[in-house]
Amino acid sequence: MNTALTILIDGLSYASWLFIVALGLTLVFGVLKILNIAHGSFYALGAYAAASFVGWFATMKFAPEWSLVAMLFAAIAVAVLVAPLTERGLMRFFYGRDEVLLVLVTYALFLVLEDVTKLLWGANPYYVSEPYALFGNVEIGDQVYVGYDFMLMGLAVAIGLAVWWGLNRTRHGKIVLAVIHSEEVAASMGVNVSRVYMLAFSVGIFLAAIGGAFTAPLISVQPGVSVGVIIVSFAVVIIGGLGSIEGAAIGALIVGLARSFAVHVMPEAELFSIYIVMALVLMVRPEGLFQRIQARKI
Template sequence: MNLVLTIIVDGLIEASWLFIVALGLTLVFGVLKILNIAHGSFYALGAYVAASTVTMATAKGLPPALSFVAMLLAAAFVASAVGLMLERGLLKMFYGRDEVVLLLVTYAVFLLLEDLTKLIWGVNPIYATQPYGLFGNVSFGRLYYVSYDLMLIPISILSGVAVWFGLNRTISGKIVSAVIHNAEMSASMGVKVKRVYAFAFAFGVLLAAFAGALTAPKISVQPGLSSDVIILSFAIVVIGGLGSIEGAAVGAILVGLARATSVHLLPQAELFMIYFIMTAVLMFRPEGLFKRETARRI
C-alpha cells in the first residue's frame, strides 16, 4: 500500500511542474503554430535566474519567503522579456514560412541559449536550496515528504485553471481564440494579430521560466536541463494533443505516473515507458487524446 501511495504522490509531483512547462508549449503551438524547440531553454533560463536570485538574497540575509517570491518574479520577468525580444526581433520575420523553417529557427535559438547560459553561469552546478525548506515537512503514515514538493501540485492546478479561464472567459481570451481559429479573418475585423502572437509567445515563455524557477530549489541547476525538459514536454503535448490545455494536464499525469512507476519498479525502463505510452496513444489517436477543434473553410 505504501508503495502504491508513493508512486501516486511522486507521479503527481513530477506531473505538476511538467504540466506548467507543457502548458506554455501547447499555448505557443495553439496560437502561433510553432513547435518551439527552444522552450526547454526558457525553462533552464528561469531556473538559472531563480538560482542566482536566491544566492543573492541569501547573501543579503533575506528570509526564505522573500527569496522565494523574488526568484519567481525575477525568472518570470527576465525570461518573458527575452522571449518577447526574440519574437519581435527574430520569429516574426519567418511567419508564413513553412513549419520546418520555424522549427529550425527555434532549434537555432535553443543552441544559442544553451551556449549563452554556459557563458553567463559557467558549467558547474548551482544550488538554490534556501526556499526548499520554507513549508516544512509532511507525513502520510510512514511516508515523509518535503511540503515544497507537494505545494507544486496546487500551484500547477491554479496555473492551468487560470490559463483556461483567461482563454475561455475573458475578452482578451476570446480574441486569442479567434486568432487561433482564423488569423486572417481576425485581422480583417481589426484584431492586431502580431500583438497577439507576441503576447502568446511571451506568456508561453513565462510559464516555462515559472516552472524552472519552481524546480530550481529542488535540483542542481546545470547544463543539460533544457534537453531533458523539452523531450518530456513534447511527449506530454503529443500524448494530450497539440494545443489542448486539458490534453496537457492528462499527458503530464500519465508521464509523471509512468516515470514514478518506472523509478520504483524498473528504473532502467524509465524513458522507454514514456515513449511506449506516446506510441500507444499515437497508434489509436494520432491527434492525441484531446484533439483541438479547428474551423473548416468552405
C-alpha cells in the same frame, strides 16, 4: 499500499512542473503555429535566473520565505527580457513560412541559448536549497513526504486554472481564441494579430521560466538541463494533443505516473517508459487524446 501512495505522490509532483512547462509549449503552438524546440532553453533560463535571484536575496539578508518571491521575479524577468528579443527580433520574420523551417529556426535558437547560459553562468552546477525547506515534511500514514512537492502541485493547479480562465473568461482571452480559430478573420475585425502573437509568446516563455524557477530547488541547475525537459514536454503534448490545455494536463499526469511507476518498480526503464506510453497512445490516437477537429483550438 505505501508503495502505491509513494508512486502516486511522486508522479503528481513530477507531472506538476511538467504540466506548467508543456502548457506554455502548447499555448505557443496554438496561437503562433510554431513547434518551439527552444522551449526547454526558456525553462533553463528560468532555473538559472531563480538560482541567481534566490542567492541575491540571501545575501541581502531577506527572510527565507522571500525566496519564493525571488523565483517568481526570476520568471517574470526572463519573460520580460527574452520575449521581445526573441519574438520581435527573430520569430516574426518567419511567420507563415514552412513548418520545417520554423522548427530549424527554433532549434538554432536552442543552440544559441545553450551557449548563452554557459557564458552567463558558467559550467558549474547551481543549487537552490532555501525554498525546498520552507514547507517542511508531510506525514501520511507511516510515510513522510516533502511539503515542497505538495506546494508544486497546488501551483500547477493554480496556473492551469488561471490560463483557462484567462482564455475563456476575459476579453483578451477571447481575442486570443479568435486568432487561434482564424487569424485572417480576426485581423479583418480589427484585431492586432502581431500584438496577440507577442502576448502569447511572452506568456509561453513565462510558463517555461516559472516551471524552471520552481523546479530549481528539486534539481542541480547545470548545462544540458533543457534537453531532457524539451523531450518530455513534447511527449506530453503529443500524448495530450497539440494545442489542448486539458490534453497538456492529462498528458503530464500520464507521463508523471508512468515515470514514477518505472522508478519504483523497474528503475532501468525510467526514461523508456515515457516513450512506451507515447507509442501506445499514438497507435490508438495518432492525433493525441484531446485533439479537436479544429487542429489548433485550445
